[in-house]
Amino acid sequence: MVMETSLYGLMAEFDEAEPLLEAARRAHAAGYRQMDAYTPMPVEGLAEAIGFRTSLVQRLVFVAGLLGATGGFTLCWWMTVIAYPHNVAGRPLNSWPAYIPITFEGMVLVACLTAVVGMLALNGLPQPYHPVFNVARFEHASRDKFFLCIEATDSQFDPKATREFLEQLSTQGVMEVEA
Amino acid sequence: MTPEEPLPEQSPVATLDPGPEKVLGPGHDYTSVTTKISGVVYRPFLKTPRQMFVGFGLAFLLVNLLMVAVTWLFLRGVGIWGIMIPVAWGFAIVNFVWWIGIGHAGTLISAILLLLKQDWRTSINRFSEAMTLFAVACAGMFPVLHLGRPWLAYWLIPYPNTMWLWPQPRSPLIWDVFAVSTYATVSLLFWFTGLIPDFATMRDKAPNSWAQMIFGTLAMGWRGSAKHWARYQKAYLLLAGLSTPLVVSVHSVVSFDFSVSIVPGWHTTIFPPYFVAGAIYSGFAMVLTLAIPVRRWYHLEDLITMRHIECMAKVMLGTGLIVAYGYAMEAFMAWYSGNQVERYTFINRAWIGGYWWTYWLLILCNILLPQLLWSKRIRMNLVAVFLISLVVNVGMWLERFVIVVTSLTRDYVPSSWGMYYPTIWDWSTYAGTIGVFLSLMFLFIRGLPAISIFEMREVVHHLEPRHGHGD
Numbered sequence: 001m002v003m004e005t006s007l008y009g010l011m012a013e014f015d016e017a018e019p020l021l022e023a024a025r026r027a028h029a030a031g032y033r034q035m036d037a038y039t040p041m042p043v044e045g046l047a048e049a050i051g052f053r054t055s056l057v058q059r060l061v062f063v064a065g066l067l068g069a070t071g072g073f074t075l076c077w078w079m080t081v082i083a084y085p086h087n088v089a090g091r092p093l094n095s096w097p098a099y100i101p102i103t104f105e106g107m108v109l110v111a112c113l114t115a116v117v118g119m120l121a122l123n124g125l126p127q128p129y130h131p132v133f134n135v136a137r138f139e140h141a142s143r144d145k146f147f148l149c150i151e152a153t154d155s156q157f158d159p160k161a162t163r164e165f166l167e168q169l170s171t172q173g174v175m176e177v178e179a
Numbered sequence: 180m181t182p183e184e185p186l187p188e189q190s191p192v193a194t195l196d197p198g199p200e201k202v203l204g205p206g207h208d209y210t211s212v213t214t215k216i217s218g219v220v221y222r223p224f225l226k227t228p229r230q231m232f233v234g235f236g237l238a239f240l241l242v243n244l245l246m247v248a249v250t251w252l253f254l255r256g257v258g259i260w261g262i263m264i265p266v267a268w269g270f271a272i273v274n275f276v277w278w279i280g281i282g283h284a285g286t287l288i289s290a291i292l293l294l295l296k297q298d299w300r301t302s303i304n305r306f307s308e309a310m311t312l313f314a315v316a317c318a319g320m321f322p323v324l325h326l327g328r329p330w331l332a333y334w335l336i337p338y339p340n341t342m343w344l345w346p347q348p349r350s351p352l353i354w355d356v357f358a359v360s361t362y363a364t365v366s367l368l369f370w371f372t373g374l375i376p377d378f379a380t381m382r383d384k385a386p387n388s389w390a391q392m393i394f395g396t397l398a399m400g401w402r403g404s405a406k407h408w409a410r411y412q413k414a415y416l417l418l419a420g421l422s423t424p425l426v427v428s429v430h431s432v433v434s435f436d437f438s439v440s441i442v443p444g445w446h447t448t449i450f451p452p453y454f455v456a457g458a459i460y461s462g463f464a465m466v467l468t469l470a471i472p473v474r475r476w477y478h479l480e481d482l483i484t485m486r487h488i489e490c491m492a493k494v495m496l497g498t499g500l501i502v503a504y505g506y507a508m509e510a511f512m513a514w515y516s517g518n519q520v521e522r523y524t525f526i527n528r529a530w531i532g533g534y535w536w537t538y539w540l541l542i543l544c545n546i547l548l549p550q551l552l553w554s555k556r557i558r559m560n561l562v563a564v565f566l567i568s569l570v571v572n573v574g575m576w577l578e579r580f581v582i583v584v585t586s587l588t589r590d591y592v593p594s595s596w597g598m599y600y601p602t603i604w605d606w607s608t609y610a611g612t613i614g615v616f617l618s619l620m621f622l623f624i625r626g627l628p629a630i631s632i633f634e635m636r637e638v639v640h641h642l643e644p645r646h647g648h649g650d
Contacts, residue, residue, distance in 0.1 A: 024405075036404050036405060037404070037405040038402055038403045039408065040213075040376075040380070040403060040636055041376075041636040041640065042409075042637070043408070046408070047406055047408065047409035050405055050406075052406050054406075057410050057413040057414050057417070058413055058417060061414075065421075075337060075348070076348035079337060079348055080345075080347075080348060083343065084343070084344065084345040099349075101357065101428065101432055102348055102353070104428055105354075105357040105358050105428070108361055108365060108422075111417070111421055112364070112365045112368050112421050113364070113368065115368075115414040115421075116368045116371075116414060116418070118414070120399070123404075123406070125400055125407075126400055127400035128400055130400060132402055140383075141402065142376070142379040142380040142382070142401075143213045143380060143383065144208070
């Protein structure tokens with residue numbers, strides 16, 4: 001294995017969320033862009049610290065909710081007005097107030113499915129293999145340690161300089177991530 | 180149970196209940212909460228607390244009883260139950276409403292308390308979400324079994340068919356199909372989404388390759404990336420926001436099954452809010468019924484603390500009072516409406532009907548006994564809270580019995596009045612679903628992290644924001 005070509009990135013380990021947050025901010029300030037942080041629980045402000053912003057999930061869910069509601073209402077309307085018109089006590093066929101519960105449930109169902117499926121798809125999951133799992137210490141990322149990984153694809157990435165930069169930030173050590 | 184010998188996966192932190200002030204026992208850090216909760220799943224099979232074996236065994240016997248009861252039902256039809264005209268909605272509908280109601284506390288705890296940022300929600304949410312799922316599964320069985328020809332249950336769903344017949348979307352019974360199926364799906368999504376990061380933890384702590392493979396597959400490659408967490412939290416919050424009105428809508432729709440009809444005793448505008456409050460009431464009772472023994476068997480007193488128990492007892496007391504208001508309003512309207520039929524319905528329920536004693540038992544179980552929870556001493560007494568939770572479960576079942584059965588036995592025309600007597604098959608089916616529910620709960624507690632591990636780490640982080648390092 002040739003290290004230069006098979007390096008995914010350099011990973012620094014932290015004991016707590018706050019030093020990681022600080023390190024992520026500094027790395028971003030130093031100009032690094034291709035990086036990610038790995039934590040055992042959500043850390044407030046961490047995604048912003050590495051320069052990541054997204055509002056795609058909520059946009060998707062909003063559109064899905066509208067579609068679900070429209071679908072629910074249209075289904076009821078079509079069933080009672082077009083497909084199977086049935087005169088009940090002379091009331092109008094398009095008895096829209098009675099369609100509201102199904103409209104609402106349709107909205108919730110489609111929006112919730114989209115929230116979960118959309119979140120997974122945007123995250124690229126399921127993903128059976130990822131280079132970060134090659135690091136032996138990384139099993140702690142789902143337990144009790146915090147990691148910052150600067151990826152080799154970053155334009156500023158330099159195996160030596162980046163390692164020195166990370167070593168300044170982390171007291172827990174810096175590891176190479178094999179691709 | 181062998182608490183004396185230390186287990187390989189047991190936490191080094193002593194189990195101490197910190198009392199009613201704190202949500203977490205002393206001395207916990209990220210590692211210890213992770214080890215403790217995953218340790219419940221990774222205990223060697225034979226080290227499972229003995230009560231779990233006994234409990235599962237008994238519950239599984241009831242599952243078999245259900246199999247017998249359902250087989251007989253399929254062979255002979257609904258005539259084996261006590262239902263007749265005028266009481267065509269017997270146990271099946273009583274149990275359906277009861278089970279759906281129990282499920283509602285799970286959604287309340289996981290969604291509404293999340294939005295309200297209640298710190299005591301965390302160690303009980305996973306557990307209650309599972310309870311919701313299993314309760315909805317039990318509930319879903321009853322309307323289908325009650326159909327008479329359950330193999331045609333798919334006719335409830337609008338699908339293009341050669342008869343060109345469509346369900347009637349103006350009927351609350353069809354709203355119910357949509358509401359309950361949406362509720363089941365969303366509950367499953369909520370539960371599964373919450374589990375993904377914990378599956379990753381379980382994968383990384385797996386003691387053998389089987390566990391690693393199973394949890395690895397379920398975790399789908401979750402690696403705790405900050406970008407993933409950002410999207411994850413948005414999705415989770417949106418699920419909570421959508422589930423909150425959903426849970427209200429589900430029991431409102433269930434109550435429409437009754438209140439949209441013109442049967443005296445059912446045709447009441449107070450039904451939707453009073454059903455929702457009753458649902459949460461019985462759900463919290465069930466969470467307490469399950470949590471109190473389990474926290475003891477698995478020594479989780481430091482994670483499910485007296486604060487959790489006390490908060491749940493308070494919610495139970497509060498929702499119980501809303502239910503009491505519902506009963507009072509029904510009685511008041513019987514008099515105030517000046518409607519002869521309404522008045523008779525109430526007198527029939529509480530006094531001259533054949534089921535008057537169920538009404539007073541209901542008042543005793545749902546209104547009088549739970550008032551003991553005003554006392555802090557009672558709320559701090561686990562045995563008392565456990566017993567009250569059982570009483571409320573019974574009371575809420577009786578409430579549905581009173582609503583469904585007594586209203587139907589005597590409606591407008593005295594010549595068509597008739598009593599309803601449940602048969603052994605009614606009872607077997609009911610007991611059988613309790614078996615299904617408990618079996619699934621036991622399997623869940625044994626096989627999956629019953630407390631949300633990553634959210635407990637967040638609790639640790641909030642409680643001690645600077646632990647473990649010196650800056």
